[in-house]
Amino acid sequence: MTKFRAKLTFILILLIGCSMLIAGIFMAKVLENSHIKSLQDNMERELQVITATVDWNRKGTDAELISYYTEQAKHLKEATHERVTYVRADGKVLGDSDQRPEQMDNHLNRPEIASAAANGVGYVTRYSDTLKENMLYAAIPVKNEAKETTGFLRISMSLEQVGKSIRSLWYFLISGLIILFLIAGIVSYRIAKGITYPIEKMTKVAQQITNMNYQSRVPAYSNDEVGQLGQAINRMSESLQQQMARIQENERRLQGVMENMMSGIMMIDREERIMLLNPAAEYILGFSSQELLGKKYNEAKQQYEFTKLIQECIETQDPIRDEMVFYYPAERILDIHLSPIAHEDEEWSGVLIVIHDITAVRRLERMRSEFVANVSHELKTPIAAVKGFAETLLAGALNDKETAVSFLQIIFDESERLNRLIGDILELSKIESKRIPMNFSPIYLPEFLERSLSVLRKEAEKKHIELSMLVDDDIYIEADEDRLRQIIINLLSNGIAYTHDGGKVKVRVEPLDMNADGDYERLRLIVSDTGMGIPKKDLPRIFERFYRVDKARSRSSGGTGLGLSIVKHLVELHKGTIRVDSEVGVGTRFTIELPVIH
Known part of the structure; x- marks a missing residue:
């Protein structure tokens, strides 16, 4: 169980438990009051019955009355199991089922007697000094035929019985609460699990998405708010997956372009550290990425002029183009472009360096120049020979037949050589331009x-x-x-x-x-x-x-x-x-x- 589920379960159990506990206390108090009220009503009825069954207006001496009423009180207790007391109108106790009346104080000021005299019935719960326990007292006035109060009849019962009843009620309530707590715990756990399980799944999916696992999906749940949240996460994951696929495809394309470019690419960040180096740049500079990446450009083992060129671009923040001869790892002629990189929210964030190896271009230019010079020289030699011997013949050598034949042979040989030379030049030109068909x-x-x-x-x-x-x-x-x-x-x-x-x-x-x-x-x-x-x-x-x-x-x-x-x-x-x-x-x-x- 996760912490969230345990916390939610505890909160639900606490809420249900507190509600049930408050309801139990309220119910127990209501039942206690109802029980006492019921006892009071029963006691009043008993007093009315006792008043009707015994003559409480008997005449005689105090001793005779005490003896008579005490005997009656004890007889009534055997039937009701309650203490019965008869008090004369002046407060003197004439009969009691549990104590000797002679030893008892005047009861005229007792609360139940005073309440009975004023209201017709009196109830009170108090500690009895005589019996040493809490008692519930009920008293009513006893009247003669002239409706005059001649005394008070009182019964009392120990609250121990009431306490037992209340304790039984509490035991029942506590047992019920424990059972309800267990049921509430199970129900709360089920409710908490029903709420937290989808959230746990969504949390795991969110963590997997954070770890770039965009194929993870939340299982389908109900169409309530939790289900809608899961659907939203799935849509977000699918969108992220598509976006990452496009980004990765673009990265692969860019990586393919970078790796297959003939030109070297180097990038320096705002901290003046080398952050990017493609294979062509590694080959041209003679150092691997592991040797250069992360190093400052002026700490890398590069040619001094190249380092100064980078420094100048950083200081001026202007594009620079220059041609430079590198001697390591081999002699090369390089065309170097340096461009400062700036974003909309930043003034300057680095330098992009593009390096072109133009050694072959310069060599071809030199070879072209040499070729033109050689062709001119090679063509000039036979033409000069033909021209020279022709001029000699025109100057009079034709008269000497042997010399003339010799000169004409030389002119013929040079013409043949010139023809071969031109033919070879044309042939080579067609071959180099790939214009000849191969059968x-x-x-x-x-x-x-x-x-x-x-x-x-x-x-x-x-x-x-x-x-x-x-x-x-x-x-x-x-x-x-x-x-x-x-x-x-x-x-x-x-x-x-x-x-x-x-x-x-x-x-x-x-x-x-x-x-x-x-x-x-x-x-x-x-x-x-x-x-x-x-x-x-x-x-x-x-x-x-x-x-x-x-x-x-x-x-x-x-x-x-x-x-x-x-x-x-x-x-x-x-x-x-x-x-x-x-x-x-x-x-x-x-x-x-x-x-x-x-």
Whole structure:
């Protein structure tokens, strides 16, 4: 039982008990008074009967009268069990059933006698000095034939009988009260439980709602005020559940946006503590949330210029945008936006920092500038050669047939080189912009590689270079045949161009990722040569546009510097990867890994 139920039960029992106790006391008092009044009426009737049955106007001496009336009083007591006293009109006691009249005081001034003389009947309750107990007295006057009062007849009875009756009544009342108290307790408990049980359920539901358990509901009760309160709580819980679902959905969306943003987000509160850091910001700054959250921005291990920028935004409370180079955890160029946060009821509550990593953008801008410069340079060289030799021919070299033929051959070669350069630039532009269609079809690799090698075999024979391939007979791949041939021929051409006379260029195919059925999921194509090799410092940039390890040899070999860049993009269009391993003086190996099925 809860405290509230126990308290309510106690109050109900107390109210019912007090009401019953007051009613019992009132009833007992009424019954006591009624009993005494009934006794008084009975005593008056008895006095009238006694007056009528005995001659109370007898003549004689006092001794004779005392003897006579005492004998009569004792006789009457045997019949009525009450004390009988006869008092003469002057107050002298002439007869008494319990005491000797000679020893009794004058009774004329006794209250019952005085009341009987004045009112015709007198009653009084008082302590009897003779009998040593409380007595109820009743007295009436005795009159002669002339209606003159000749004496007073009095009877009395002990109140002990009345007390016994009253005590019996009290015992009955107390027993009844105890029974009623028990019944009242049971009834009060039932009533209290009927009131408090729904309230207890509602309290538990309210506590569960406080603990964010919005699915909790109050059971259906009656349609009274308590039932209506339960329905109101259920409606409130349902409304809160819907609102929390919307809030949680919005939080999930916001969390998803924050976690998947490429830009870093950092928030600093009014206490200048870092309160929010998304994964992108962790990656950019090189610190985890556990290391930074809750710390003041000037206590976090951040670059000095970045800390000063935050301090400036806090002091000025103005938006700031700046570009900054970070050197930890890696060198990056960052575009930083700082915006003060202000609410309607507050002047300032923090700073929101958005960090964009623009390293790639700046690198692309630099590469674009370099590309334009390289294209201009690469185009300028053959055009200058064509122009120079054409001017020489126009100046009179046409008269010398041998010189003229030589110059025309150079003009032709430079024109071819210029044509290849423009073709490669256009091809690379289409590949990078994803504007070339990819037509995937099954390719039988042994036959495909044999045809690719046959295209370059004459060129290899000029330098006595051995071309070979190593591939199993049952190897197939799904790819764009033209683009795959362009990849292989580019790599083989490079191998032939940068391999000394008498060297070797080889193509090898290896299956990868065998599944449970014995089928392979990826293929590895390796094109290796025994050429001059590439220095380690040049390996990271080997796939950049117009990048040449040996510019003089590249130009003499007719290369445009775009072949490997085209190869890399074509491999990526096939969802594959390419890497290069090389050692100066030993040779170079290009490794391509491609999925078998697209």
